[in-house]
Amino acid sequence: MRFDFIMQLFILNVGVQSFILYIYFNYYFQILLTKYFSKFQNEYDYIIIGSGTAGSVIAHNLVTKTNFTFIVIEAGGESNSLFEIPVLGPMLHNSVFDWQYETIPQQNACLAMNYKKCKLPQGKIVGGSSKLNNMVHIRGNISHYASWFYGKYHESYLNRHFDMIEKNLLHLNEVQYESEMATAIAEAAEELGYSRLGSEFKVGYRKSKLSQKNGKRWTISDNLDSSKYVLSNALVEKVIIVNDIAKGVTVQISDKKHNIFARKGVILSAGTINTPKILQLSGIGPPNILNNLNIPVIKNLPVGYNLQDHVTTGLDLILFNKTLSVNAMSMLDVFNVYQYFFHGKGPLTTAGCEAITFLSTKGENIPDIQFMVMPVGISSDRGSYLRLALGINDSVWEDYFEKFFDKHAATILPIVLHPKSKGQVHIITTDPETPPLIDPKYLSHDEDVKTLIKGLKLVQRFLNTKAMEKVGAFINPQHYPGCKSHTIFSDSYWDCYVRHLTLTSYHYVGTCSMGLTSSNSVVDTSFRVFGVANLYVADASVLPTLPSGNINAAVAMMASVFFDENINLVKKVRNSEHCHKYQLLYELIHKICLI
Numbered sequence: 001m002r003f004d005f006i007m008q009l010f011i012l013n014v015g016v017q018s019f020i021l022y023i024y025f026n027y028y029f030q031i032l033l034t035k036y037f038s039k040f041q042n043e044y045d046y047i048i049i050g051s052g053t054a055g056s057v058i059a060h061n062l063v064t065k066t067n068f069t070f071i072v073i074e075a076g077g078e079s080n081s082l083f084e085i086p087v088l089g090p091m092l093h094n095s096v097f098d099w100q101y102e103t104i105p106q107q108n109a110c111l112a113m114n115y116k117k118c119k120l121p122q123g124k125i126v127g128g129s130s131k132l133n134n135m136v137h138i139r140g141n142i143s144h145y146a147s148w149f150y151g152k153y154h155e156s157y158l159n160r161h162f163d164m165i166e167k168n169l170l171h172l173n174e175v176q177y178e179s180e181m182a183t184a185i186a187e188a189a190e191e192l193g194y195s196r197l198g199s200e201f202k203v204g205y206r207k208s209k210l211s212q213k214n215g216k217r218w219t220i221s222d223n224l225d226s227s228k229y230v231l232s233n234a235l236v237e238k239v240i241i242v243n244d245i246a247k248g249v250t251v252q253i254s255d256k257k258h259n260i261f262a263r264k265g266v267i268l269s270a271g272t273i274n275t276p277k278i279l280q281l282s283g284i285g286p287p288n289i290l291n292n293l294n295i296p297v298i299k300n301l302p303v304g305y306n307l308q309d310h311v312t313t314g315l316d317l318i319l320f321n322k323t324l325s326v327n328a329m330s331m332l333d334v335f336n337v338y339q340y341f342f343h344g345k346g347p348l349t350t351a352g353c354e355a356i357t358f359l360s361t362k363g364e365n366i367p368d369i370q371f372m373v374m375p376v377g378i379s380s381d382r383g384s385y386l387r388l389a390l391g392i393n394d395s396v397w398e399d400y401f402e403k404f405f406d407k408h409a410a411t412i413l414p415i416v417l418h419p420k421s422k423g424q425v426h427i428i429t430t431d432p433e434t435p436p437l438i439d440p441k442y443l444s445h446d447e448d449v450k451t452l453i454k455g456l457k458l459v460q461r462f463l464n465t466k467a468m469e470k471v472g473a474f475i476n477p478q479h480y481p482g483c484k485s486h487t488i489f490s491d492s493y494w495d496c497y498v499r500h501l502t503l504t505s506y507h508y509v510g511t512c513s514m515g516l517t518s519s520n521s522v523v524d525t526s527f528r529v530f531g532v533a534n535l536y537v538a539d540a541s542v543l544p545t546l547p548s549g550n551i552n553a554a555v556a557m558m559a560s561v562f563f564d565e566n567i568n569l570v571k572k573v574r575n576s577e578h579c580h581k582y583q584l585l586y587e588l589i590h591k592i593c594l595i
Ligand SMILES: Cc1cc2nc3c(=O)[nH]c(=O)nc-3n(C[C@H](O)[C@H](O)[C@H](O)COP(=O)(O)OP(=O)(O)OC[C@H]3O[C@@H](n4cnc5c(N)ncnc54)[C@H](O)[C@@H]3O)c2cc1C
Pocket: 049, 050, 051, 052, 053, 054, 055, 073, 074, 075, 076, 121, 122, 123, 124, 125, 126, 127, 128, 129, 130, 132, 133, 134, 135, 136, 137, 138, 234, 235, 236, 237, 269, 270, 271, 272, 274, 275, 278, 505, 506, 507, 508, 539, 540, 541, 550, 551, 552, 553, 555
């Protein structure tokens, strides 16, 4: 390595290590406090498991619209304002505030990662994954969501929920600080004939809309007084079910087990990986998995199947000979730190993604690829953190990423909006602290590979525009390690490349999906677990398919519909409530009426 890169690595390492130390200190201090000061009652009306996006929507609604008693039980600790500096978001990945989950070795994907395992970050912190995420807000395709409910709700009803969330629970803002690339991409899109998007969903481009207040991360959990409603550092082990009725939960706090009871309902909002885990530990899931572990089967439901994720690729595929205005070294600049804390501006507000495009690889009007445009790559921090967080194999790092330290790397991630590959999550022991086995089966369906390759060719088209040439962007000419036998940028090269540099965009869904029957879904269209009274799932795991875009807003919308459907006191009880035995028939009739 050249001397100046070694110096940069050293300086960045000092920054990174100090921050990691701070994270640990903060974490253990909280664990100590929990041991002596944790307070909770024996019984509430509702128990919400998980304080993430969904749990926070429900809790906020309970506080503002009802007088029910409830508690949110959260396995992670409290966040704080240093963790929430947008540009430091990735520093929580792989930390004690992340569940630190990873896939099992993938057969045809994640080949550039250690042991062919892709890391799957999930927030273990008050606020959940929204405290680690990129803050990009997208509504997606509303008619797609209506189909999840089989015609029960009209698009306008779902739009009202989005309106309420955007107005009452979020602060949405334009990007506060951007690199030269944000404008160049917009110009490139225009050059290629794409139109600028507002909030509608169609083919086109726009700059990112972020969940930030004065340049600082804003999450739905920030609406909630967590000291009052959230029991943190408390791990729910399982749901207590008696005669097919959910009665409460078993929870572990500072190595002690407690039972906490719920008069009206237990709501699982633990996320796509942990919700199926808790259900399986409670005896709800596929009998073959439960029998192997001697867990009595309470309900045979397809819990954990249908795992889907927005798969992507393309880190550091764009290079510049000069440094852009967003770069790792500028984060340590005292002026920028001042700018952030006093004015909410400057490079520390950078959320990662500056611009979004929705494109069709088939030249149609229906987007099947989303671009997330990022002014940096993983080589930007010289290897001090990002590559470890992703688990990039050392030899790949040395053979590829270290080779262009003299350039500024940037990234356009082409994301497959509707991947066909489906995987599974299941427990492998009865120990609630052991991570479940997670196999997303990335790229197991050939069409996903084909779509990604077409997506990479679209990236090349963008790079070949005058706008991108003007700012000095060019495609990374390094041959990817493991793909050197292929002619660079040929189809077979890209095929090899995507299987090596396979990436998640962190949008796991579907493991407790919503549907009409218990043979292929876990909850009905009212979020009720089939066959168990007072047990609900409301989080990303109920989404039966992936939204067309980043999913946080859709998860919040679903949680809001859940509340409206099951708890809201303000609205009068809907007719369908009276005949839920005939729900299937009701939904069929509803469907026919809509046609
Ligand atoms: C790195 C990253 C970047 C992302 N970027 C974006 C983005 O830019 N835009 C976007 O729209 N979406 C983004 N997402 C996705 C989005 O943030 C998540 O889909 C969303 O937060 C999921 O909400 P949830 O309520 O289902 O689960 P979560 O928010 O993950 O919340 C689940 C909560 O339950 C807790 N929990 C789990 N198990 C237990 C247990 N046994 N006991 C007690 N508590 C438990 C967890 O600790 C967690 O706090 C990103 C996600 C990640 C991880």
